[in-house]
Every structure is written in structure tokens, then in C-alpha cells.
Amino acid sequence: MSEKLLNLTLKVWRQRNSKDKGGFETYAMKGVSTDMSFLEMFDVLNEQLINEGKDPVAFDHDCREGICGMCSMFINGRPHGPKQAVTTCQLHMRSFNDGDTITVEPWRAKPFPVIKDLVVDRSSFDRIISAGGFISVNTGNAQDANAIPISKEDADESFAAAACIGCGACVAACKNASAMLFVSAKVSQLALLPQGQPEREQRVLNMVAQMDSEGFGSCTNTGACSAECPKEISLSNIARMNRDYFGASIAGK
Amino acid sequence: MNWFLKLMSSSLGKKYVMALTGLFLCTFLVVHMIGNLQLFKSDNGMAFNLYAVLMTTNPLIKTVSYLLYAFIVLHAIQGIRLVFQNKSSRPVQYAVYDGKSNSSWASRNMGLLGTLLLVFLVVHMSDFWWEYKFGHVPYATYATNIETGEVKFIPAPADYKQFNKIEENVISTADGQYRIVTVKNLYLEVKEGFKAIWLVALYIIAMAAVSFHLFHGFKSAFQTFGLNHSKYNGIINFIGVWGFAIAIPLAFAAMPIYFFINQ
Numbered sequence: 001m002s003e004k005l006l007n008l009t010l011k012v013w014r015q016r017n018s019k020d021k022g023g024f025e026t027y028a029m030k031g032v033s034t035d036m037s038f039l040e041m042f043d044v045l046n047e048q049l050i051n052e053g054k055d056p057v058a059f060d061h062d063c064r065e066g067i068c069g070m071c072s073m074f075i076n077g078r079p080h081g082p083k084q085a086v087t088t089c090q091l092h093m094r095s096f097n098d099g100d101t102i103t104v105e106p107w108r109a110k111p112f113p114v115i116k117d118l119v120v121d122r123s124s125f126d127r128i129i130s131a132g133g134f135i136s137v138n139t140g141n142a143q144d145a146n147a148i149p150i151s152k153e154d155a156d157e158s159f160a161a162a163a164c165i166g167c168g169a170c171v172a173a174c175k176n177a178s179a180m181l182f183v184s185a186k187v188s189q190l191a192l193l194p195q196g197q198p199e200r201e202q203r204v205l206n207m208v209a210q211m212d213s214e215g216f217g218s219c220t221n222t223g224a225c226s227a228e229c230p231k232e233i234s235l236s237n238i239a240r241m242n243r244d245y246f247g248a249s250i251a252g253k
Numbered sequence: 254m255n256w257f258l259k260l261m262s263s264s265l266g267k268k269y270v271m272a273l274t275g276l277f278l279c280t281f282l283v284v285h286m287i288g289n290l291q292l293f294k295s296d297n298g299m300a301f302n303l304y305a306v307l308m309t310t311n312p313l314i315k316t317v318s319y320l321l322y323a324f325i326v327l328h329a330i331q332g333i334r335l336v337f338q339n340k341s342s343r344p345v346q347y348a349v350y351d352g353k354s355n356s357s358w359a360s361r362n363m364g365l366l367g368t369l370l371l372v373f374l375v376v377h378m379s380d381f382w383w384e385y386k387f388g389h390v391p392y393a394t395y396a397t398n399i400e401t402g403e404v405k406f407i408p409a410p411a412d413y414k415q416f417n418k419i420e421e422n423v424i425s426t427a428d429g430q431y432r433i434v435t436v437k438n439l440y441l442e443v444k445e446g447f448k449a450i451w452l453v454a455l456y457i458i459a460m461a462a463v464s465f466h467l468f469h470g471f472k473s474a475f476q477t478f479g480l481n482h483s484k485y486n487g488i489i490n491f492i493g494v495w496g497f498a499i500a501i502p503l504a505f506a507a508m509p510i511y512f513f514i515n516q
Contacts, residue, residue, distance in 0.1 A: 077349040178264075242479035
């Protein structure tokens with residue numbers, strides 16, 4: 001695939017701080033290489049803005065290899081843009097056509113307040129994890145790696161749930177701004193393993209309670225979360241959490 | 254009781270209520286559809302009118318019907334509350350939102366479809382249920398010849414009234430013995446009602462709403478209960494789509510169309 005150059009119009013959400021009302025700014029981008037990632041295009045835009053003496057666009061990014069979950073742009077109506085199973089850093093400009101207008105917004109959800117421009121505060125996710133998304137381990141020597149037998153199927157399924165990078169695309173995509181896919185992945189990765197069993201009931205009760213108190217919406221089972229998830233987390237995790245929560249509510253200690 | 258209140262007020266608990274009441278309403282729809290197929294019989298409404306008596310007098314069916322009314326109200330109230338709660342989770346809307354790329358139209362519009370169905374239910378129940386219970390429905394007499402099975406249909410005078418929902422007796426005449434049954438002629442109400450094209454149109458629109466609502470709602474209820482497994486997802490999808498989103502709305506829509514054409 002040979003490199004091409006694109007001329008694009010960017011409509012980017014600019015907002016000085018959490019109290020500012022914010023609004024769209026339009027930027028003309030000339031000669032954007034199709035080999036650039038979406039974030040690299042923003043780097044170019046920011047250099048332009050800095051050279052013009054303007055405030056660069058604030059956006060989250062860290063690893064730029066699709067595993068940190070920081071890049072959180074809502075591009076043309078979809079989290080992480082038009083491609084499936086990618087983060088914004090893995091989205092390349094070859095996915096766009098010359099002359100396109102691209103609208104870029106931050107994640108929109110009450111529990112994800114905008115800090116600046118395209119950066120949102122996702123610490124509500126951290127508080128959900130603190131509420132129970134862990135196992136308590138006593139200090140001492142590390143156990144032998146294979147001391148506890150785990151079936152291959154469970155290990156695989158747990159690993160698939162653990163692939164969640166907590167990026168928030170599920171919340172961003174959901175019409176209800178529901179965090180069910182994130183929370184259910186974090187519940188499932190431990191519920192599937194023997195190490196997760198002692199705290200299994202309390203974990204799901206506490207994490208759901210925290211999810212609700214953060215103000216996330218409830219689940220309509222539209223499936224938008226899973227369709228937009230860069231790690232393709234399955235809806236079966238949500239079903240598992242629904243089962244576990246019901247069981248823990250009626251039969252829990 | 255604390256655990257129960259906690260469960261019911263949680264986001265998951267509210268969805269369990271939606272799923273449970275929704276699936277119950279689905280089972281009702283099956284019974285309602287099968288019973289109403291008797292409208293297609295060319296018997297001057299005898300089978301349908303006797304069925305209406307059974308449905309409104311049998312104590313077991315009456316008990317279930319009160320549960321049904323309660324579930325309709327619960328499903329509607331809870332659904333409306335959830336729509337507003339969910340809306341408040343996103344106070345600032347997106348300028349561009351491409352929902353069709355990741356989810357079905359029906360799944361994103363359950364609240365709208367449900368509201369349409371609630372409006373339809375009010376019209377539907379005031380037309381037939383209210384009329385049958387509290388309004389003035391003319392009576393009809395069916396005289397069945399016990400030997401030959403031949404039925405004579407005799408409309409009752411307009412001001413005729415009886416205390417019981419059904420009056421039955423056997424009389425002997427020169428032609429033989431007749432079993433005489435007098436009941437409210439709900440069939441006539443249906444037949445007359447569907448002469449109005451606007452009502453037929455409303456029913457067809459409402460059945461389209463049923464179709465889309467259940468296309469998503471039926472399988473969604475199982476997911477909410479945590480029943481999502483490759484062992485049975487296929488059959489749930491099949492019943493949801495072919496049964497509840499296609500066959501049942503089509504059968505119901507055929508009823509007003511049948512009476513409109515055959516008036």
C-alpha cells in the first residue's frame with residue numbers, strides 16, 4: 001500500500017476546563033499521510049497550533065500500541081473511529097478519504113467529566129475496581145505456578161475478559177452510558193478462576209453498587225459496547241455478571 | 254428485606270423486573286393470539302364469544318389476568334423510569350452518534366416503541382375490554398341442534414340484558430332438541446370496529462411496534478437473566494425473531510385486515 005496524502009477538515013471539541021461550556025473548532029489539515037495514525041495526525045495539528053501561538057488540543061495517549069486504554073476519541077459518531085477492534089492509536093489515516101470532514105468529541109458520560117478538550121476523567125473506573133475488582137492475597141512466598149489446577153477453557157475465557165484495558169469505549173458507545181461491559185469483564189476475569197472464588201459474591205455486589213453510585217446507565221443489551229470494544233470483550237461477560245449478581249443477592253452470605 | 258430493596262433498586266434489579274414482566278407479557282401474547290384466531294371462524298362469532306366468557310369467568314384465568322394488568326403497569330412504569338435515568342447518564346449529547354454501526358434500531362428505541370404500545374393498549378382496551386366489561390355490548394343467541402349440530406344465530410334485541418355472562422338451556426321443538434346459549438356478542442364489536450380504516454391503520458402500526466419491540470426484547474430478557482450460551486442462543490434467537498417478531502404480529506395484524514376486507 002503506497003502512501004497518499006489527504007486533505008481533511010477536522011471538527012474538534014474544544015473545552016478549556018470542566019466548567020467551560022465548550023464547542024467545536026474547525027481545522028483544515030493539508031497533506032495528511034495515509035500512513036499516519038490518528039494520534040500522529042493530532043500531533044501534526046498541535047505543532048501547527050503551537051507555531052500559530054494557539055493552545056494545542058489536549059488528548060489522552062500513552063503507549064500508542066493499543067494496550068494502555070488512554071486514547072479516548074469519539075470519531076465520526078463511534079469510539080476509536082470506524083474500524084473494529086482497534087484503539088485510536090491503531091487507527092490509521094488510510095481509513096479515511098481525501099476531502100472527509102471528521103468530527104472528534106470526548107467520551108460523553110456523567111461519570112466521565114471532561115477535564116480539557118478530548119481528555120475525560122475516568123477515575124470512576126478506578127473506584128469500581130477499588131470496590132472489589134481484586135483478590136486478597138496473603139503475604140509470603142509465591143506459590144508454585146501450577147499448584148492450583150485450572151481448566152484450559154476457564155483460563156482462556158478469563159484471559160479474554162482480562163484483555164479489557166479499561167478505555168471506556170463501551171460507556172462511550174452505549175446509548176445509556178452504561179459501564180456493564182467493563183464491570184462484567186472485571187468481575188468475570190476473577191469469577192472464572194479458583195483464586196477469585198472466596199470473594200466472588202461480595203465482589204459483584206460491591207462493584208455493581210459502585211457502578212450505580214457513579215451514575216452509569218443501565219444495560220439495554222444493544223450490544224454496542226462489545227461491537228466497539230477494542231479488545232472485543234464478549235457480551236457473555238454481562239450475562240455472567242447478571243447471573244452472579246442475582247445469585248449473590250438472593251443467596252449471598 | 255434490606256437485601257431485596259437493594260436488589261430492586263440496583264440497575265441490574267430494575268432490568269430483572271423488565272425481563273421478568275416482559276417475558277410474562279410475551280407468554281400472554283401467545284395465548285391471546287391463539288384465542289383470537291377463533292375470529293377467523295365463520296360461525297357468527299360463537300366460538301369467539303364463548304371463549305370471551307371463559308376468559309372473563311374462569312377464576313384461575315381471572316387471577317392470572319390481574320397479575321397481567323399489574324405486570325403491564327410495572328413494565329411501563331419501570332421502563333419509563335429507566336429511559337429517564339439512562340438519559341441522565343449522558344447529560345451532554347454527542348454531535349455525531351453513529352448507532353446503526355454497532356446496534357439494531359429496535360434495541361436503541363425500546364422506550365419509543367414501548368410508548369407507542371402503551372398508547373395502543375389504552376385504545377385497544379377501551380375499545381374491547383372496557384366495552385365488554387362496562388359498556389353496552391349487544392347479546393346474541395346461538396341455538397345448536399343437538400342431533401344435527403346445526404347452529405342458528407339469533408341476535409338479541411338491542412335493549413336485552415342478562416345478569417349472568419352466559420345463559421344456557423335446552424329446549425325441545427318439532428325439529429328436535431336445541432341447546433340455547435346467550436352471550437355478549439363481542440365478535441360483533443370487533444367486526445363493526447374494524448370497519449374504520451383509521452383503527453385498522455392504528456392496529457397495523459401497533460403490530461409493527463410489537464414486532465420491533467420483541468425482536469430485541471425477547472432475546473434481551475434472556476441475556477438479562479444471564480442466559481447466554483451457545484447451547485441455546487440459537488433457539489432463543491429463532492423464537493424471538495420468527496415467533497415473536499414475525500408470526501405473532503402478522504397473525505394479529507391479519508385480524509383487522511380480515512374484517513376490513515370482509516365488511
